Amino acid sequence: MKKIITSVLIIAGSFCLPSCKKFLNIQPIDKLTGNNFYQSKEDVVANIYDMSRRFFGKVNETHFVGATGEYRSGEVMHEPQADVGPSREYVEVLGRNDLLELLRGGKPWDFYNFGAITDWTGYYQVIQSANILIEKLNEGIPGVSANEANQFKSEAAFIRALSYFFMVRLYGDVAYYTDAFHSEPLPRENMVSVLNKCIADLKAYKDFLPWAYSDPALKGVRASRGSIIALLMNMNMWNAGFDRANANKYYTETATLGRELVASNAYRLLPIEQWSTVIKGRSDESLFEFYRSINYGDQNRDVAPFGDMFLHYPYKRPEYTHRVSFAYFRAEYMQKLYPSNADKRAEAWFDEDIFADNGKFMMLKFAANSFASGEENANPDNTFLIFRYAGEILLCAEALAELNEDNEAIAMLNRVRQRAEAPLYNGGGGQELKDFIFLERSRELMGEGHHYFDLVRTRRILSSQWSYNVLTLDKYNRGAWTWPISSNALINNPFMTLNTYWVNGGN
Numbered sequence: 001m002k003k004i005i006t007s008v009l010i011i012a013g014s015f016c017l018p019s020c021k022k023f024l025n026i027q028p029i030d031k032l033t034g035n036n037f038y039q040s041k042e043d044v045v046a047n048i049y050d051m052s053r054r055f056f057g058k059v060n061e062t063h064f065v066g067a068t069g070e071y072r073s074g075e076v077m078h079e080p081q082a083d084v085g086p087s088r089e090y091v092e093v094l095g096r097n098d099l100l101e102l103l104r105g106g107k108p109w110d111f112y113n114f115g116a117i118t119d120w121t122g123y124y125q126v127i128q129s130a131n132i133l134i135e136k137l138n139e140g141i142p143g144v145s146a147n148e149a150n151q152f153k154s155e156a157a158f159i160r161a162l163s164y165f166f167m168v169r170l171y172g173d174v175a176y177y178t179d180a181f182h183s184e185p186l187p188r189e190n191m192v193s194v195l196n197k198c199i200a201d202l203k204a205y206k207d208f209l210p211w212a213y214s215d216p217a218l219k220g221v222r223a224s225r226g227s228i229i230a231l232l233m234n235m236n237m238w239n240a241g242f243d244r245a246n247a248n249k250y251y252t253e254t255a256t257l258g259r260e261l262v263a264s265n266a267y268r269l270l271p272i273e274q275w276s277t278v279i280k281g282r283s284d285e286s287l288f289e290f291y292r293s294i295n296y297g298d299q300n301r302d303v304a305p306f307g308d309m310f311l312h313y314p315y316k317r318p319e320y321t322h323r324v325s326f327a328y329f330r331a332e333y334m335q336k337l338y339p340s341n342a343d344k345r346a347e348a349w350f351d352e353d354i355f356a357d358n359g360k361f362m363m364l365k366f367a368a369n370s371f372a373s374g375e376e377n378a379n380p381d382n383t384f385l386i387f388r389y390a391g392e393i394l395l396c397a398e399a400l401a402e403l404n405e406d407n408e409a410i411a412m413l414n415r416v417r418q419r420a421e422a423p424l425y426n427g428g429g430g431q432e433l434k435d436f437i438f439l440e441r442s443r444e445l446m447g448e449g450h451h452y453f454d455l456v457r458t459r460r461i462l463s464s465q466w467s468y469n470v471l472t473l474d475k476y477n478r479g480a481w482t483w484p485i486s487s488n489a490l491i492n493n494p495f496m497t498l499n500t501y502w503v504n505g506g507n
Contacts, residue, residue, distance in 0.1 A: 088327055090114070118483055258395065272419060287387040328357065350363060404430075
C-alpha cells in the first residue's frame with residue numbers, strides 16, 4: 001500500500017505546474033494587487049479582466065472541456081487512422097475512468113498536459129485576486145462610486161464562486177476562504193458546505209449587476225445578473241444531488257431563479273440558423289463565456305477547443321493531416337439522442353455521417369467561423385461557452401419536474417425544443433419527463449462540458465442505461481468521479497488530504 005501511495009503522489013505531482021513553497025502563497029509576482037495598484041476605476045476593470053484571463057488559463061492548459069465534462073462516461077471513441085492516432089486514444093482511457101493511466105507519463109498523449117487538471121493553484125490565484133479586490137473596494141478606491149463598487153464586488157464574487165464551483169466538480173471537497181491575503185493552512189471543507197457558502201454570498205450580490213450592458217462587446221464577457229443566476233442554479237442543482245435530504249430546497253431555489261431569468265426578457269434563444277452567432281460569442285443567448293477572437297491575437301492552445309477532436313477537412317486544415325476526425329461519438333449513443341430526423345440540431349450540428357461510428361463523423365456545432373482558405377492548422381474562431389440561456393431553461397425544467405410541477409416543466413422544456421424545430425414534448429410526467437429533460441440537456445449542451453457532471457449529480461452514472469462507464473455505488477461514494485489532486489497541495493499544509501480513491505490506486 002505504501003508503494004502505491006508513493007507512486008500515485010509522484011504521478012500526480014510530476015504533471016503539475018511549479019508551485020510556491022508557502023501554502024496559498026499565490027499572489028502573482030508580475031501583478032501589483034495591493035495598495036499600489038488600486039488607484040482608479042481603470043485599475044479595477046483591468047483586474048476584473050485579469051481574473052477572467054487567469055481563469056481561462058486553466059481551461060486553455062489542455063483539452064479541458066472534453067476531458068472533464070464529456071469523455072468519462074465512455075460515449076467517445078478514437079479514430080486509429082487519424083493523424084497521430086495513438087495520441088487520441090486518451091478519450092477511451094478517460095472513458096474507462098482510468099485517470100492514473102492517463103496521467104502516468106510516457107504516453108503518446110503527453111503533449112495534452114492533462115496533469116494540469118490536477119493542480120488547483122490557478123483557481124486559488126483567481127480567488128485570492130477576487131478577495132483582495134473586494135477588500136480594496138470596501139476600503140474605497142478613488143473615482144469609484146458606491147454603485148460602481150457594488151457592481152465590481154459582484155463581478156469579483158461571481159468569478160470567485162465560479163472558481164469554487166469548478167473545483168468542487170473536479171475535486172469534491174476543497175479549502176474555502178474569502179479573506180484577503182490568506183496564508184494560513186486550511187483543511188478541505190465539505191463541498192456541499194462550500195457551495196452553500198458561495199450561494200449565500202452570491203445572493204447578496206446578485207441584484208447589484210445589470211441584466212445587460214449598454215456596450216454589446218461586454219455581452220456574456222463581463223458577469224451580469226444572468227451570469228450570477230446561472231451559477232446559482234448550477235450550484236443548487238449540484239447540491240441537490242449530494243445533499244439529498246434537502247434536495248427540494250435546492251430544486252425550489254433553482255426553479256425560482258429560472259423563472260426570474262426567463263421573466264427578465266434580457267436573453268433569448270436565437271434561431272437555430274443563427275447558431276454561428278451563438279458559438280462566435282457575445283450573443284443574446286450567452287450568460288457567461290470566455291470570448292476569444294483571432295482578431296485580438298488571442299492565444300488558444302491548438303488542443304483546447306472541443307471541436308478540435310471532431311472536425312476534419314474542409315473545416316480543419318491542412319487536408320493531409322485532417323482527412324478524418326480524431327474521434328467520434330458512438331453511433332448507438334447518437335441514435336439515442338436523435339432517434340429521428342425531426343430535429344434541426346441533427347442537421348445543423350452534424351452532417352450526413354452523424355451515425356458513422358468512425359472518423360467520418362463530424363460535429364459541425366463547432367465548425368462555424370472556420371478559416372475558409374489557407375493551410376494553417378487552426379481551429380474555428382469560436383468562444384468558450386460556460387453558461388448559456390438554453391442550458392438554464394432546461395435546468396429550470398429539471399428542477400420543476402423534480403418538484404412534480406410537470407406542466408410548467410414541459411413548458412420550459414418546449415422552449416428549447418421549439419427553437420430546435422423539434423416535435424414538442426407531449427409525453428407523461430414523472431420519471432418519463434425527467435429522463436427526457438436529461439436527454440434534452442445531453443442534446444442541447446453536447447460538447448459544452450456539462451454531460452458528465454449531469455450524470456454524476458443525478459446519479460445516472462450508476463446505471464448502464466445512461467453510461468458506458470458505470471460506477472458502483474461504493475466507488476461513487478469514495479469519489480471515483482473526482483480527479484486526483486496534485487501532491488503540491490500538501491506542501492506546508494499539515495491539514496491537507498488528497499482524494500483517497502486515487503491515492504489508493506483508483507479501484
